[in-house]
Amino acid sequence: MQHRPPQVPDRNPQFSPRSRFCDPSDTSRFANALASSLPIELEIGSGKGLFLTQAAQKQLHHTFIGLELATKYARDAQAKLERLGIANACFIACDAVAVIDRDVPDNKLAAVHVYFPDPWWKSKHKKRRVLSDETIVNIQRTLIPGGQLHFWTDVLDYYEEAVARIMELTQFRGPFYVPEPVAEHTMDYRTHFERRTRLNGLPVYRARFEKP
Template identity: 30%
Template sequence: MTDKPESDSSVAPEHRRTIKSFVMRAGRMTEAQQRGVEQGWPQFGLNLEQGLLDLDQVFGRSAPRSLEIGFGMGQSLLEMAEKAPEQDFIGIEVHRPGVGSLLNGALKAGLTNLRVYDCDAIEVLDKAIPDASLDRLMLFFPDPWHKKKHHKRRIVQLAFAEKVRQKLKVGGIFHMATDWQPYAEHMLEIMNAAPGYRNQSPDGTWVPRPEERPITNFEKRGERLGHGVWDLKFERVE
């Protein structure tokens, strides 16, 4: 890359390089995943070219709305959408096989309360999600970027917390979960410093795993290996 550094004022803001919090993974698509994309995308897919969404129009009703960033293979998002048909769900994932897996599952389940983006979550928040439109934003097991030199890539930063706050309704919940304690501590530090939020933990740290967050195969494997999981829930209060 020959991008000029972000501090170079000769580069227009919209063309400056931004730090990505994810790594684009191609991965091989199974037949089921490919079928999910081909058959499910026309029904469930959303794209940035649609611009700022009218969510009532997208779903054909007014209902509580949740958005998950980085749904992986889609297991937990699919389960949540199946168990709460009275709610609407939007998922964002850049891993194409995961998108295909979720769409294939949604087709089999006959869901109507799910929509999907396959692009950068920050762009979706900036360009597509109206302010004060979400009841919940979920971020489960994001890349912890273990090395100190990569901590700047962690998605949970003050600017991101403020962006999420803008998209949540007052009373809406930002729910995070991680199996990496140093990242949980980082999240807690950032969210305690972010204005307009209240920690829902009685002791100001973590909350027990909420029933509405399904236990994924990834989490079950971690439990077998003795890994802990930390859930944080912060409510928008202003």
């Protein structure tokens, strides 16, 4: 697939928000992060940014990009990175589905992380799930050989359907079993939703795949 570079946003209000960045600073921040020579890890639906903020501090030689539809979450998480002086991560306010499809080149990402995506319970709304067939194919396209897909959710139906589609649509190895990490204090969770789910005593379903 031909890669198209990030575009300057189109301000036409009739233009679908699914197909553009929120503002020019996001466009350039995203382009800079993608140009990194370090391994690039991308999170779809980064929420309040707990995973990426912690991962960026532990893995200084990776670049982390969080794509988040809720502009306020992305802005607040970006401001926190800047306060903490974390330079190897950024949060972008955008629709990850459109951005991955349009702006991420083939064989670019060392890892893609999808944690607790919105479940869209009703059958007629399931097509809104971020782990759609389109996104799964794009994740395979954009990962480098050996690249990893991490998918965690508290919704068994989402887990079973997405894992089955990943196995049908890709050549990925997996799903590999991911043991539950030990949580000794309140920051020992990968994301806010993992913390909330586990503190409520509910199960988390985890899978890891690898591109051959």
